[in-house]
Amino acid sequence: MSAPVPGGAGDPSGVVVAVDIGGTKIAAGIVGRDLAIRGHARVATPARDGSAAIVAAVAELVTTVLAGEPGLRPLAVGIGTAGTVDVRAGRIVAATDTLRGWAGTDLAAEVSLALARVGGPPVVVQNDVDAHAWGEAARGAAAGYPSALVVAVGTGIGAGILIDTATGQTPLRGAHHGGGDLAHVPASGAEHLRCTCGRAGHLEAIGSGIGLHQHYVSLSGDRNAADAREVAARATAGNAHAARAIAESAAAVGRGIAAAVAILDPAAVVVSGSVPSIGAAWWEPMVAALRAELTDDRRDLPVLHGALGGDAPLVGAAAHAWAFLDHAAGPAGPPASTAPPGAPASTAPPGPSDTNGVPA
Ligand SMILES: [Zn+2]
Numbered sequence: 288m289s290a291p292v293p294g295g296a297g298d299p300s301g302v303v304v305a306v307d308i309g310g311t312k313i314a315a316g317i318v319g320r321d322l323a324i325r326g327h328a329r330v331a332t333p334a335r336d337g338s339a340a341i342v343a344a345v346a347e348l349v350t351t352v353l354a355g356e357p358g359l360r361p362l363a364v365g366i367g368t369a370g371t372v373d374v375r376a377g378r379i380v381a382a383t384d385t386l387r388g389w390a391g392t393d394l395a396a397e398v399s400l401a402l403a404r405v406g407g408p409p410v411v412v413q414n415d416v417d418a419h420a421w422g423e424a425a426r427g428a429a430a431g432y433p434s435a436l437v438v439a440v441g442t443g444i445g446a447g448i449l450i451d452t453a454t455g456q457t458p459l460r461g462a463h464h465g466g467g468d469l470a471h472v473p474a475s476g477a478e479h480l481r482c483t484c485g486r487a488g489h490l491e492a493i494g495s496g497i498g499l500h501q502h503y504v505s506l507s508g509d510r511n512a513a514d515a516r517e518v519a520a521r522a523t524a525g526n527a528h529a530a531r532a533i534a535e536s537a538a539a540v541g542r543g544i545a546a547a548v549a550i551l552d553p554a555a556v557v558v559s560g561s562v563p564s565i566g567a568a569w570w571e572p573m574v575a576a577l578r579a580e581l582t583d584d585r586r587d588l589p590v591l592h593g594a595l596g597g598d599a600p601l602v603g604a605a606a607h608a609w610a611f612l613d614h615a616a617g618p619a620g621p622p623a624s625t626a627p628p629g630a631p632a633s634t635a636p637p638g639p640s641d642t643n644g645v646p647a
């Protein structure tokens with residue numbers, strides 16, 4: 288073992304800063320090697336103000352959490368964000384209107400540049416569902432399993448796939464930056480519902496929180512329930528349409544997960560998000576529908592609640608940053624993306640790595 292390089296990944300004063308950019312809030316924290324988060328801070332996302340405002344808010348939040356613990360060196364920043372991310376380039380390639388002007392943002396380069404006053408640390412970026420999955424695999428419900436499928440069911444629905452955690456926990460990114468995109472799996476029973484992609488009958492159209500609400504409206508004709516939370520409240524109060532909408536939405540999610548399990552054969556499935564927090568009225572029909580489709584060899588498949596809650600994306604973003612630093616310190620030398628802040632990340636040559644040099 289060689290001595291730690293001052294300021295390098297082996298330097299005990301070195302930390303990474305993890306950031307989670309969502310549609311309503313941006314969260315950040317300082318994270319050491321143990322992946323424990325400290326110095327939590329959050330601000331409202333300036334979602335209507337364009338990408339420059341979001342980048343500025345991220346930089347200010349990172350600076351704020353570092354100011355809370357003087358003497359620490361930010362070696363890297365890991366970001367999980369809403370939107371489809373080209374991880375290798377650190378760029379947002381597609382996003383919904385939730386974050387205005389987000390698509391096309393060179394997020395890694397712009398945040399690094401905006402952090403010049405704290406040394407312009409390298410920045411790595413991934414989708415927030417992938418970050419969530421990586422977090423649950425590294426320190427949460429899926430820790431210790433050799434592979435995992437981690438599903439997040441909230442306003443939308445998505446998944447992160449950890450194929451082989453023994454050789455590095457990088458989520459499957461996919462050829463079009465959409466690995467694990469469970470949202471657009473065909474779902475029987477959703478043919479009457481329009482998906483966010485514009486097609487009919489996809490899992491997100493019935494299985495997400497918005498989908499559950501839409502399914503309730505289609506069953507009941509009641510447009511007075513504002514969202515899935517209100518549908519759940521109606522079900523608790525004895526509304527049969529609401530109870531049916533929850534059970535059918537949950538079952539659709541279970542069958543969608545079963546399809547992914549058939550293909551991937553993961554060692555564990557983790558399910559979390561705001562919709563599962565409805566409770567047994569959602570969880571039980573989801574698991575029943577999932578287990579009904581599993582082949583006999585997978586009957587003991589663990590189906591687990593997420594363990595980290597809202598911290599999961601921060602833990603996964605930090606794990607990404609540490610993996611980046613480890614790779615940079617490795618015998619192969621620094622990856623292409625350790626180019627100076629502001630240098631175009633797209634100059635990185637294609638190679639056998641998915642993310643700024645982190646092994647795939
Ligand atoms: Zn779709």
